[in-house]
Amino acid sequence: MTVERPKGPAPKPLYTIAERARRDASPWTLVQGVLAPLQFIVFLVSLALVARFLLTGLGETAATASIVVKTMVLYAIMITGAIWEKVVFGRYLFADAFFWEDVVSMLVIALHTAYLAALLFNLTSVTNQMWLALAAYATYVVNAAQFLLKLRAARLSATGTRGPAGDFAEQAT
Numbered sequence: 001m002t003v004e005r006p007k008g009p010a011p012k013p014l015y016t017i018a019e020r021a022r023r024d025a026s027p028w029t030l031v032q033g034v035l036a037p038l039q040f041i042v043f044l045v046s047l048a049l050v051a052r053f054l055l056t057g058l059g060e061t062a063a064t065a066s067i068v069v070k071t072m073v074l075y076a077i078m079i080t081g082a083i084w085e086k087v088v089f090g091r092y093l094f095a096d097a098f099f100w101e102d103v104v105s106m107l108v109i110a111l112h113t114a115y116l117a118a119l120l121f122n123l124t125s126v127t128n129q130m131w132l133a134l135a136a137y138a139t140y141v142v143n144a145a146q147f148l149l150k151l152r153a154a155r156l157s158a159t160g161t162r163g164p165a166g167d168f169a170e171q172a173t
Contacts, residue, residue: 014097014154019088028084035077039070040144046070047137050130060126064119067133071112074140078109101150104143111136 015023023029046066053063082092085102089095094102115132118124124132 013157014150015088015157019097023084023088026084026087028080028087031080032077032084035073035080036144036147039073039077042066042070042073043137043140046133050133050137054127054130054134063130064126067115067130068119070137071116074109074112078105081105098150101143101146104139104146108136108139108143111139 046063046069049059049063049066053059085095085098086092089097111132115129115136118129118132
């Protein structure tokens with residue numbers, strides 16, 4: 001069976017050979033690989049605690065503490081991610097390969113930071129603070145999905161296999 005190559009320009013690979021080499025050699029790649037699942041676990045625990053508070057009114061302190069921890073982990077992954085991006089792509093943020101992920105990341109950070117401001121300065125009720133945290137969490141889920149799709153595209157690009165739309169990903173050469 002012969003597979004026909006799609007017509008038109010091939011999609012641009014996520015990494016050049018040099019960028020892939022820098023990515024693979026950077027200790028920040030491992031840091032991101034550890035922090036990303038840690039952040040997701042913290043998110044799931046916090047989401048459950050926030051939902052419990054909103055549904056029952058119980059566990060305000062635990063929910064609040066979990067949101068603060070989630071925000072601190074987010075800050076850690078964003079700072080180290082910016083360093084990783086600088087090492088791999090030569091700029092701290094908004095490299096072409098991760099431009100839209102970085103744009104949404106800024107919204108995620110803004111909403112988490114707004115939560116901290118609301119908490120520290122008592123700007124609104126605890127219930128409203130929890131809803132703000134949920135808005136931050138919703139944007140986090142969108143952003144995490146962006147990164148997962150990008151990582152999948154990078155793997156497909158590296159193997160030259162079909163992507164979700166059926167197009168061949170161009171193998172970086």
